[in-house]
Amino acid sequence: MSCPRCGGSVRGPDLMHSESRCLACGPVPPLHVPEHIGPDIVASVVERIATGGGDGVPATPIWCPWPLPPGWTLTGVGWAGDDRTGVRATVVACAGPAPLGGGPADVVFVAEEPGVGLGTRLAGLTGPDPGPQLTEALTDPGPGHPEHVATAKIRVGGHPTPLWLVNSSTDRSAYAGEARGMWLHAIAWPASAGHLLAEHVVLYDLTEWTPPELVYGAPSPYLHGRA
Template identity: 40%
Template sequence: MGLSWCPKCGAELLAPSVYSSDWRCAEHGPTLPLSIFARRDAAALEHIRERAEVPLWVPDPVPLGWTLSGLAAVGDDRSRFRATVVACQGPAPLGGEGEWLIVAEEPGVGLGSSYARSSTTDARALSAGVAAAKIHALGHPTSLWPVLDTVADRSAYVGEADGVWLWLISFPADAGYAVLEDLAVTDVRHRAAPSIGTGPLSRRLRPGN
């Protein structure tokens, strides 16, 4: 792990000290830290799944040509991880290169909406209309709703799986059409991770990028 960031805005955090046990963001105050892992290997996956209170979602099966491009988590040794992120890169459905960020988070963390660049931080408000797609999470059909107020270079969908929020943020926006193609994800806290190669480290894992 390297530096720690605010999950709501991507700002660098002030670390705990003798005066305060909290990580602090200049804008959002006390917050759990987002840590981005330099390594994307079995040891990094093991580190996250041993400490995660939420799923660690990985595509299963992995779409042809897609690779693992990043891992991140929100939390520390006291709180354990309250959000996880898996980044994958590969051929976009409509041509060119695409990237997904698959986020699992407890309510209130704010990481998914930050990646989506959405002003709506409460995912419940997004899931009131008609679902746009379904993916399979642990073999169960899971409805996803579109996040409409994203910026033009991405698309975002959100739903609920295993009792917490599941976000899929796609770059470019048309890479999100993959959710319409029977995407399945598995929680590698409880199952062996599917075979997936390693790609270049994602630049999207710090919110604000």
């Protein structure tokens, strides 16, 4: 397990601390990412997350694009949390041909409670949440203005959902928004792969339904410390 905010190692609860801790970030919900990906792995993660919220608490959604874009595969799934905190974030990774050509591309989708910090870390941002950057995006002066910031409009859980472009490391593009009362992040490598979100992207919650036709690829490097 690792820290969702910095990617460093996390120590579990001990005699001195009742929570999991990162030496750099303090108490955090530890990030768990299986080394491999396949239908059995996804089924076990879905079961863990579906029962991780406790009695009466909805499961944290696992947002996965379906249908996958042509040539794309599911390359990773994970969650942040433990028995004490429950599941507080989920992440799904996909890979395939870049929408504008020119090689492979990777996209990850993160659903998380405020303060977890996984989405902002994968985007290359500072701080645990994208709130300050979204404040700037929401004051967007509108189409035609030279400072207009384009949004991506996708369907999430059956509802049209806007995502706003936020500043990120130059090797990627990052969007952030809200779905089911949680932050929703979409981060794409390389930066031009963000054009995928301009297409007809539909996200389904794998805790509600896991398509048996999902195709799996090599494990995503972005969920194992490369980001």
